Amino acid sequence: MPVSLIVLAAGLGTRMNSDLPKVLHHVAAAPLLHHAMTAGRALDPARVVVVAGHEAEAVTRSAQAFDESVQVVVQEPQLGTAHAVTTAAPLLAGAAGDAIVLYGDTPFIRPETLQAMLEARAQHAVVILGFQARDAGRYGRLIVNGDRLEKIVEYKDATDSERAVTLCNSGVVCADAKTLFDLVAQVGNDNAAGEYYLTDIVQIARAAGLSAGVVICDESETLGVNTREQLAQAEAAFQTRARAEAMENGVTLTAPETVFFGLDTYVGRDTTIAPNVFFGAGVTVESGAEIKSFCHLEGCHISRGAVVGPFARLRPGAELAEDVHVGNFVEIKNAILDEGVKVGHLTYLGDAHVGEFTNIGAGTITCNYDGVMKHRTTIGKRAFIGSDTMLVAPVKVGDGALTASGSVITQDVPPEALAISRAAQQNKAGLATKLFDRLKAIKAAKSKDK
Ligand code: UD1
Ligand code: MG
Numbered sequence: 001m002p003v004s005l006i007v008l009a010a011g012l013g014t015r016m017n018s019d020l021p022k023v024l025h026h027v028a029a030a031p032l033l034h035h036a037m038t039a040g041r042a043l044d045p046a047r048v049v050v051v052a053g054h055e056a057e058a059v060t061r062s063a064q065a066f067d068e069s070v071q072v073v074v075q076e077p078q079l080g081t082a083h084a085v086t087t088a089a090p091l092l093a094g095a096a097g098d099a100i101v102l103y104g105d106t107p108f109i110r111p112e113t114l115q116a117m118l119e120a121r122a123q124h125a126v127v128i129l130g131f132q133a134r135d136a137g138r139y140g141r142l143i144v145n146g147d148r149l150e151k152i153v154e155y156k157d158a159t160d161s162e163r164a165v166t167l168c169n170s171g172v173v174c175a176d177a178k179t180l181f182d183l184v185a186q187v188g189n190d191n192a193a194g195e196y197y198l199t200d201i202v203q204i205a206r207a208a209g210l211s212a213g214v215v216i217c218d219e220s221e222t223l224g225v226n227t228r229e230q231l232a233q234a235e236a237a238f239q240t241r242a243r244a245e246a247m248e249n250g251v252t253l254t255a256p257e258t259v260f261f262g263l264d265t266y267v268g269r270d271t272t273i274a275p276n277v278f279f280g281a282g283v284t285v286e287s288g289a290e291i292k293s294f295c296h297l298e299g300c301h302i303s304r305g306a307v308v309g310p311f312a313r314l315r316p317g318a319e320l321a322e323d324v325h326v327g328n329f330v331e332i333k334n335a336i337l338d339e340g341v342k343v344g345h346l347t348y349l350g351d352a353h354v355g356e357f358t359n360i361g362a363g364t365i366t367c368n369y370d371g372v373m374k375h376r377t378t379i380g381k382r383a384f385i386g387s388d389t390m391l392v393a394p395v396k397v398g399d400g401a402l403t404a405s406g407s408v409i410t411q412d413v414p415p416e417a418l419a420i421s422r423a424a425q426q427n428k429a430g431l432a433t434k435l436f437d438r439l440k441a442i443k444a445a446k447s448k449d450k
Contacts, residue, residue, distance in 0.1 A: 001097035002046035003118065004177055006088045007036055009063075009104030010053025010075040015227045021055040023104035024062055025231055028238045029280045029298075030263035032225055033059065034066050035107030038263060040100065042111030043118070047071070047095060049088045050104070053078045080195030081171070082187040089181040099177035101198065106224045107234060109172060113217045117174040124213035125179055126205045128152065129172035131219045140169035140199050142214055149212040152199035156192035167214070169199060170222040179210070238263075246273075274310070282316065300332075321356070335366075338381070350374075352391075355381035355399060363388040380415060 013022025023033040033050070040048065048070045052059040060072040075087040085101060092099065098121060100114060113129065120127045128149055130142045138155040141162050152169050153162045175183070183201040191197060202212045225231050242261040243253060250269030253259050258275045261267075265279040268287030277291050280298030285291070289302050292309030299316030302308060305323040312326045317334030320326065324337045327344035335349045338356040343349065345362035351374050352366050364385050366377040377391045380399035385391070390408040397403065398415030407421040 002095070003043050003097055004047045004092050004095045004099040005037075005040040005043070005045045005049070006085060006092070006099055006101045007033070007040065007048065007050045007063075007104050008081060008084045008101065008171075009033055009036075009059055010051050010056075010078045010084055011105070012054040013105065013226065016231075017228070021059055022225065024055070024058060025225065027107055027225075027231065027234045028242065028261060028263040031062050032107050032234075033062055033104045035263060036102045036104050036109070037063070037066050037070075039109045039111050039114065040102055041067070043100070043114055045100075046097070047092060049073060049091050051075050051084045051088055053084075080189065080193070081198035082184045082196035082200060085180065085184045085198055086196075089184070092177055092181070095177045097177060098174055099180050101171070101173040101180075103171045103224065105226070106171060106222060108221045108223055108237065109170070109217070110221055113215065113221060114172070114174075117172065117215045120213055120215050121174060121176075123147075123211070124149075125175060125210035126183070126202060126212040127174040128202065128212065128214050129170040129174075129222070130167050130214040130216050131170055131222045132216070133166050133168040133219060136163070136166050136168050140171075141165040142167045142169055144214060147213060149202055149214050150206065151203045152197075154191065154193070154197060154199060167216075168222075170217065171198075171224075173198060173201070175201075175205075179205075268304075277309075283314075349377075351393065352377040352379065354379045355383065357381060358383040358385070360385045361387035361389065361405065365390050367392045 009023040011022060016022050016025060024031045027035060050063040050070055050072045052072050053075045056074045063070045063072055071091050073087050073091055075084050098118060117127045117129060133139060140152045140154045141158055142152055143150045183204050186204050187196050187200045189196050205212050220237060223234055223237060225234050239260055243256040243259060246267055247253055251267045252272040255275035259273055260278045262279045262281050262283060264281060265283050267285045270287050271285050271289045273291045274293040276293050277295045282299040283297045285302045286304040288304050290307045294311045295309040297314045300314040300318035302320045303322045306320045308326045311328040313331045315333035318332040319336045321337060321339040323340050325342045329345060330343050330347045333350040335352040337354045340357040341354045343360040347360055347364045349366050350368040358379055358381060367390055368374050375393035377393045377395055379397045382400050383397050384402045386403045386405035388406045389403045392408060392410045395409055396412040398413055400416040401413045402418045403409055404420035407419060409419055409421060413419040
């Protein structure tokens with residue numbers, strides 16, 4: 001049966017104290033919204049609708065950057081979670097199968113948990129995801145009778161004995177799409193908050209003779225982000241899990257607590273990662289690579305046998321083929337380095353292609369930006385770029401060519417040619433000694449004056 005996803009993301013998140021809507025704050029180099037959508041994507045949903053409200057344009061851009069087939073509906077004003085689901089109804093009119101409601105600010109629900117909810121639908125018309133809370137705080141409470149869910153009471157509306165219940169509502173709901181929209185259409189706002197509560201569908205369903213049930217997950221999955229402190233806790237929780245998973249998958253982490261992964265980081269087995277390495281969005285590392293300490297990696301691909309760092313920065317579009325060596329204080333952006341390229345020290349390669357087995361000397365810079373436009377540098381195979389070469393793009397260096405150290409290369413270098421472009425050296429006999437004597441005399445005269 002097809003599944004539809006409804007991701008609620010209209011809230012401002014007042015307690016974040018931010019101009020940015022809450023769901024666009026990052027954990028593991030990805031907006032919270034993308035975490036929720038990643039869990040949902042594992043179900044291969046036929047349709048995904050994001051309910052946006054505050055900063056709806058930015059939320060729409062972010063949702064569609066994740067998956068351009070996502071539909072976004074704007075909920076204005078925001079009258080509560082049931083109202084949010086109602087807003088999504090026209091986009092899912094006639095959708096067959098089940099719908100799952102997720103929150104954009106709850107990043108860690110596992111796909112397996114959502115799958116368990118779909119399976120529980122065989123017994124119940126409405127399935128709610130609950131958890132045993134260590135501190136139930138202001139969560140909605142699940143009032144159960146045997147394996148049946150009687151109702152959900154919001155904290156604000158709960159009696160003392162209901163507040164004593166520790167089985168809490170995560171917010172995730174699963175029901176047949178048509179049933180869900182029928183139920184939310186009947187929700188009123190006669191409660192302490194004056195809001196349309198999605199949680200009210202449980203009682204409405206029961207009154208209509210439909211059964212409701214609970215799937216229970218670990219509290220760590222339902223961690224919601226409401227404050228910057230919880231954002232940091234979510235980051236820590238994500239990293240703890242990602243490090244353990246990487247090690248289980250055969251990656252060596254010398255000091256796991258100092259390595260930070262992104263939501264979509266992929267690292268192949270038998271890769272070694274030294275202390276203090278940061279993975280931003282969009283990094284893939286093949287098996288058997290080595291990442292040395294203090295590297296910052298984003299939007300790049302590192303192939304088998306490559307060695308990166310220490311202190312390397314790979315920016316979006318950096319692609320390292322097999323056995324490439326990138327050493328300390330090297331920055332690479334939008335550049336392809338073919339097999340066996342060595343770029344050992346103090347270099348910037350941007351908007352470039354470097355052919356196989358070429359050696360890039362220390363201090364080389366591709367001067368790719370003229371202040372207005374970016375230009376490409378193309379270097380052939382088995383070339384040798386001398387130390388401190390400035391490659392003023394657009395420029396090409398042919399296969400097997402050599403540039404002399406300190407050269408400023410403004411014209412293409414033919415294959416196998418040597419390009420030299422620097423002032424000729426002059427040696428002036430004895431001039432160093434004369435100069436130093438004069439400077440010493442000036443210094444001595446000055447100190448006598450004082
Ligand atoms: C909700 C649940 C509560 C549960 C808790 C778990 C209701 C009535 N209560 O409470 O039982 O324990 O989550 O965290 O559902 N949103 C919209 N439009 C709106 C209102 C909210 O899109 O009009 C979105 C928010 O952006 C957020 C989510 O829905 O992503 C939940 O809303 P929130 O206001 O945080 O609900 P809680 O009071 O936490
Ligand atoms: Mg909340």
